[in-house]
Amino acid sequence: MIVCSTYNHPQSTKMSNLTKAMLKKTFWAEIDSRPDFDDEKDYAREMPNFDDEEMNDKTQKYWANLAIKHGFLKVNHGSTFYWLGCSYRNTGLFFYHKDKGVLSTYDEIDDYGSVPPDFRVGEDGFAPNHWCDVNSDSYVDHNTIIFLSDELVDFIRKNLVKDGDEYTCAVTIYGQTYKAVVKDPANLTPAFGLYNDGEDAADSYSLHAIEMTATPAQRRDAKRWAENAAAKAKQIEI
Numbered sequence: 524m525i526v527c528s529t530y531n532h533p534q535s536t537k538m539s540n541l542t543k544a545m546l547k548k549t550f551w552a553e554i555d556s557r558p559d560f561d562d563e564k565d566y567a568r569e570m571p572n573f574d575d576e577e578m579n580d581k582t583q584k585y586w587a588n589l590a591i592k593h594g595f596l597k598v599n600h601g602s603t604f605y606w607l608g609c610s611y612r613n614t615g616l617f618f619y620h621k622d623k624g625v626l627s628t629y630d631e632i633d634d635y636g637s638v639p640p641d642f643r644v645g646e647d648g649f650a651p652n653h654w655c656d657v658n659s660d661s662y663v664d665h666n667t668i669i670f671l672s673d674e675l676v677d678f679i680r681k682n683l684v685k686d687g688d689e690y691t692c693a694v695t696i697y698g699q700t701y702k703a704v705v706k707d708p709a710n711l712t713p714a715f716g717l718y719n720d721g722e723d724a725a726d727s728y729s730l731h732a733i734e735m736t737a738t739p740a741q742r743r744d745a746k747r748w749a750e751n752a753a754a755k756a757k758q759i760e761i
Contacts, residue, residue, distance in 0.1 A: 539596060539597065540604060551566075573607065603616055612664055616628050620642070637669075652667075653669075655667050675694060683703075689704055712733070714732070715733060
C-alpha cells in the first residue's frame with residue numbers, strides 16, 4: 524500500500540548531501556587515525572569508489588557514520604540526507620538516529636521508502652509533519668508515512684467511536700489537534716499516513732491508520748479495548 528502526499532515538492536534546500544569530497548576527507552581522516560599509520564605508505568589505492576552504483580546499503584551507511592563521526596556531515600536526530608546528492612524519489616536517502624546512527628528508509632509499506640519506525644511521532648519532539656516540510660532538514664519525498672508512539676496509539680484505540688464505515692477520534696500532538704481515522708481497530712498498529720484534506724489551515728490534516736498485520740500483543744490490546752468499551756456501554760444502558 525502506498526500513501527502519497529497530496530502535493531509534490533522539490534528536494535529540501537536545507538537537507539544535507541553527503542558529497543564525494545566529504546567521503547574522501549573521511550577516508551583520509553580514518554587513515555590518519557590508524558595506530559599503524561605509515562606516512563610512507565601509499566593508501567590512495569585503498570580508497571573505495573564512492574561513485575559505484577553497485578555499492579550496497581551497508582557500505583554506504585558505514586562511510587556515512589564515519590563522515591558524521593569526523594564532523595564532515597552535520598546532522599541532527601531525525602535528519603535526512605542523500606548519498607552523493609538528490610536521486611530519484613527516496614533513492615539514496617538516509618536518516619540519522621542519535622542512538623542507532625545512520626538508518627535506511629523503511630520499505631515495507633512504500634517501495635520508494637519512508638520514515639523508519641525507529642522514529643516515533645509524539646517522542647523527541649517529532650510532530651506528524653516533521654518529515655513533510657520541504658523547508659526542513661528532514662524532508663521525505665513521495666509519501667507521508669509516519670509511526671506514532673505507543674502512547675498515542677493507545678490513546679487513539681481507547682477513544683475511537685464508530686463513524687460510518689470507520690472509527691474516528693481527535694488526538695492532540697504538541698498542541699495541534701488531528702482527526703485519527705481507523706478502519707480496523709483490531710489491526711491497529713503505529714503506522715499512519717498524514718493526509719492533507721485540501722485546505723491550507725493547520726487543522727486540515729488528518730491521520731489515517733495504515734492497514735498492516737498487527738502483532739499478537741497489538742491484537743490483545745485491541746480486544747481488551749473492545750471488551751472495555753462494551754462493558755462501559757452496558758453500564759450506561761443499565
